[in-house]
Structures are given as C-alpha cells and as structure tokens.
Amino acid sequence: MGRAPCCEKMGLKKGPWTPQEDSILISYIQNNGHSNWRALPKLAGLLRCGKSCRLRWTNYLRPDIKRGNFTKEEEDTIIKLHENLGNRWSAIAARLPGRTDNEIKNIWHTNLKKKLKNYQPCQNSKRHSKINQVSNKGPTTSESSNNSNFSTNNSTSTKQHIKIAPNSPQLSSSEMSSVTLVVDDSQMVTIKEEKIESSSSEYFPKIDESFWTDKLSTENNMVVGHDQEIQVREENVDIFTTSSKMEEDMDFWYNVFIKTGDLPELPEF
DNA sequence: AATGATCCCAACCGCAATCTA
DNA sequence: GTAGATTGCGGTTGGGATCAT
Incomplete structure (x- = not known):
C-alpha cells in the first residue's frame, strides 16, 4: 500500500487558504462534486494537492458546517462521548451534526480536557482497556x-x-x-x-x-x-x-x- | 509599550483502511 | 490475489491572537 505523494510536489501551495481559493473550490464542487479529490485541484485550477482540498472542504467550506462556539450541551455531549469512545473524533463528530472531527479534537485539547481536570463527572472515565471474555472459571478474588x-x-x-x-x-x-x-x-x-x-x-x-x-x-x-x-x-x-x-x-x-x-x-x- | 507565555485553531503529516484495475 | 491509488483518520504543528508581567 503505497502512500500517495502529496504536497511535496513542486509548485503546490501550502498553508492558509485565501478567499479566492475557497471560492474556486466551492464553485467547482457545487458544479462537479468531489468524486476524485486527487484530480480535483487540477480540474478546478487550484495549486493545491487533493488532500489539502478535501481537508479544506470537509473542515471548513462544507455548507452543513455549524460555525460558532460550542454550546454547553455540545460540550457535555463531547465529554460523554469521549468517555465512551476515547479519541475517536470522527465517531464523536458523527453524533454532533455540523461539527467536524478536527473542530471537536481542537475543542477537546484546548477546553474540555482542562475542564475535566477540575471536574471528574464520571468515576469510570478511562476504561478502555480490553473488555475480555468472561471465563467460566469464575472469580479469583476473595470477595x-x-x-x-x-x-x-x-x-x-x-x-x-x-x-x-x-x-x-x-x-x-x-x-x-x-x-x-x-x-x-x-x-x-x-x-x-x-x-x-x-x-x-x-x-x-x-x-x-x-x-x-x-x-x-x-x-x-x-x-x-x-x-x-x-x-x-x-x-x-x-x-x-x-x-x-x-x-x-x-x-x-x-x-x-x-x-x-x-x-x-x-x-x- | 514591550515582550514573553499561553491559547486557539486551521492546516499538515503520516499511517492504515479501502478501493480499483 | 496483488500492487498502486485514494480516502479517512488521529496526532501534531505553525503562527496569529490574546493575556500576563
């Protein structure tokens, strides 16, 4: 499984997107969709790699993205989901319409992690070790x-x-x-x-x-x-x-x- | 006001899974 | 069945904004 060569290709731009690039990407996807991210930048006339385009679209330009601060309810949801799912940001994002995994990851590392340090709502916070088969040998502890x-x-x-x-x-x-x-x-x-x-x-x-x-x-x-x-x-x-x-x-x-x-x-x- | 520390978030990197020829 | 291409995902980074001294 080879890795796709990406932005190291000469001439491809990296870094922050300009409003012009955004509008080119938006209008291209609106007219043609994004069936092939790798081919997209060339077809759209963008000096970006496909990966960069995909990221920009999914994390920022997609029309269904909810912008603005996270509500208390959303934060609570993230905390609860993280408790259950761990760092599976995409799985968490799937349960929060309009929010991206990247956004949730960021809010977790910048805000929620700190909040949790001060407040541990659930005692069983990180129980993600193996859940293994129940043996029919029965318990081994005295209790x-x-x-x-x-x-x-x-x-x-x-x-x-x-x-x-x-x-x-x-x-x-x-x-x-x-x-x-x-x-x-x-x-x-x-x-x-x-x-x-x-x-x-x-x-x-x-x-x-x-x-x-x-x-x-x-x-x-x-x-x-x-x-x-x-x-x-x-x-x-x-x-x-x-x-x-x-x-x-x-x-x-x-x-x-x-x-x-x-x-x-x-x-x- | 200057400067260093910290915060925040968009974007990148690289691995792994999935797809396709 | 296999190798290469593509996509998805989580971790990390860079740099602007804000705060503290």
Missing part, C-alpha cells in the same frame, strides 16, 4: 468468590449477569476490576465491582475472531449489535467482546447503568 450467581453455576435464578472487565479508577493502573451488572426479573440492576488479581488474564482470557464464528454456528446466540453477541445460557448472560465497537457499546451500557440506573434498551436486529 468475588462470594458471587455465587456468576457464570456457569447451575442456579435456577433468572438473574442475568453481564460481566465486563474495565479498569476501575479506584484502583491503581496495574490493577483491574470487573463489573457485574445483575439484572433480575423486574429489570432491577445491581452493580458489583470487584478487584481482580494480577492474574486477570487467566480470569479474562483473550479470544480471537474465530471464537465467534465457531460459537455462532453451534450455540444459542442473540445478536445485539453490529459486532457483538450476547451468549444466552440458561441462567445468565455473558458478554464477550469481539471488536472495539463492542467496547464502545459496553461502555455506553455501563455508563447508562452507572448514571441512571436504567437498563438501556438493546438495539434490535
């Missing part, structure tokens, strides 16, 4: 060993256990905690957080993609999201991860539980 409802026991309870393994902010970075969301018949949710010993890799062994292709064909799985599956067993529901999208959704659910106590509705397929 969690009391969690008799967990995993593959033979209880006839109808409680559902959704177990994930985020890093707890209360614990040092070298430690890991697991969170079990216990959902009973009446949709009542209980959250249990447990410290996991350093041998957590055993407790949450990693799985590869083949796990799912194997499992899906042989076991009773309920698809609940783009890349995620909840494996339904008789008494409980274990969540496994197969992709970063899964982590996002797990974070989302976790945060809804933490903040509202409500059981979020799972997406339908």
Whole structure:
C-alpha cells in the first residue's frame, strides 16, 4: 500500500487558504462534486494537492458546517462521548451534526480536557482497556468468590449477569476490576465491582475472531449489535467482546447503568 | 509599550483502511 | 490475489491572537 505523494510536489501551495481559493473550490464542487479529490485541484485550477482540498472542504467550506462556539450541551455531549469512545473524533463528530472531527479534537485539547481536570463527572472515565471474555472459571478474588450467581453455576435464578472487565479508577493502573451488572426479573440492576488479581488474564482470557464464528454456528446466540453477541445460557448472560465497537457499546451500557440506573434498551436486529 | 507565555485553531503529516484495475 | 491509488483518520504543528508581567 503505497502512500500517495502529496504536497511535496513542486509548485503546490501550502498553508492558509485565501478567499479566492475557497471560492474556486466551492464553485467547482457545487458544479462537479468531489468524486476524485486527487484530480480535483487540477480540474478546478487550484495549486493545491487533493488532500489539502478535501481537508479544506470537509473542515471548513462544507455548507452543513455549524460555525460558532460550542454550546454547553455540545460540550457535555463531547465529554460523554469521549468517555465512551476515547479519541475517536470522527465517531464523536458523527453524533454532533455540523461539527467536524478536527473542530471537536481542537475543542477537546484546548477546553474540555482542562475542564475535566477540575471536574471528574464520571468515576469510570478511562476504561478502555480490553473488555475480555468472561471465563467460566469464575472469580479469583476473595470477595468475588462470594458471587455465587456468576457464570456457569447451575442456579435456577433468572438473574442475568453481564460481566465486563474495565479498569476501575479506584484502583491503581496495574490493577483491574470487573463489573457485574445483575439484572433480575423486574429489570432491577445491581452493580458489583470487584478487584481482580494480577492474574486477570487467566480470569479474562483473550479470544480471537474465530471464537465467534465457531460459537455462532453451534450455540444459542442473540445478536445485539453490529459486532457483538450476547451468549444466552440458561441462567445468565455473558458478554464477550469481539471488536472495539463492542467496547464502545459496553461502555455506553455501563455508563447508562452507572448514571441512571436504567437498563438501556438493546438495539434490535 | 514591550515582550514573553499561553491559547486557539486551521492546516499538515503520516499511517492504515479501502478501493480499483 | 496483488500492487498502486485514494480516502479517512488521529496526532501534531505553525503562527496569529490574546493575556500576563
């Protein structure tokens, strides 16, 4: 996969765009669209590389861009989304109509990061370490060993256990905690957080993609999201991860539980 | 008023994913 | 199936604006 040669080509202009260049780009795209960014500057008569044109258009000239300061609501949204998605600016921008990833990235680094230093609205801020498979070995900590409802026991309870393994902010970075969301018949949710010993890799062994292709064909799985599956067993529901999208959704659910106590509705397929 | 520090944001860089021939 | 072209994305930078001394 070779990299496209870009602005180093002789004669191509770099740096801030002039109003003239902007108007040339706008009128060209309005008349011809932007099916090929690389060819565009030549066709439009701009001494810019295609990449520069694309950036200028998507970050500044696009007609649907909302200009002006971010509202409090937008800032709160960014903070919440960043909590769930991390530095995935384009994903955050997709949820904020009229705002670009670049703009959000800038506002984050200049304003919001500082705000968050003074105020930590959610205790589980950076839990983006691996969310790993729930092992049927069960808990290894002294406390969690009391969690008799967990995993593959033979209880006839109808409680559902959704177990994930985020890093707890209360614990040092070298430690890991697991969170079990216990959902009973009446949709009542209980959250249990447990410290996991350093041998957590055993407790949450990693799985590869083949796990799912194997499992899906042989076991009773309920698809609940783009890349995620909840494996339904008789008494409980274990969540496994197969992709970063899964982590996002797990974070989302976790945060809804933490903040509202409500059981979020799972997406339908 | 001068100057250095800091803030802010548009633009660039480079990697990786995706597309296409 | 593969290599090259294109696009998308996140990190970083440059320089003007503003603030503090």
